[in-house]
Amino acid sequence: MTEATQGYLGDKEMLSDLLSTQKHVTNNYNTRAGECQCLNLRDTFLNILKEEHSIQSELFNESNSRGWYPVKEAPTAEITAAKQMFMQ
Numbered sequence: 486m487t488e489a490t491q492g493y494l495g496d497k498e499m500l501s502d503l504l505s506t507q508k509h510v511t512n513n514y515n516t517r518a519g520e521c522q523c524l525n526l527r528d529t530f531l532n533i534l535k536e537e538h539s540i541q542s543e544l545f546n547e548s549n550s551r552g553w554y555p556v557k558e559a560p561t562a563e564i565t566a567a568k569q570m571f572m573q
């Protein structure tokens with residue numbers, strides 16, 4: 486039996502849970518920074534948000550490198566179309 490089937494989280498489940506939690510954390514800091522009237526506090530939230538995004542990226546990269554969060558490369562034509570849509 487694996488740890489996950491015995492009621493414990495395995496590495497994959499823990500990493501997935503950490504990544505999910507990190508997504509919520511970054512979302513909350515993003516909202517607070519965007520709705521903050523005090524510029525000093527907003528800058529503090531933005532600095533924390535940058536750190537939290539770095540953590541999220543590390544978790545994603547680890548999951549992806551283990552094959553637990555596979556992503557497909559976007560076709561070049563789709564990337565170009567998306568860039569053009571948002572640059573107008």
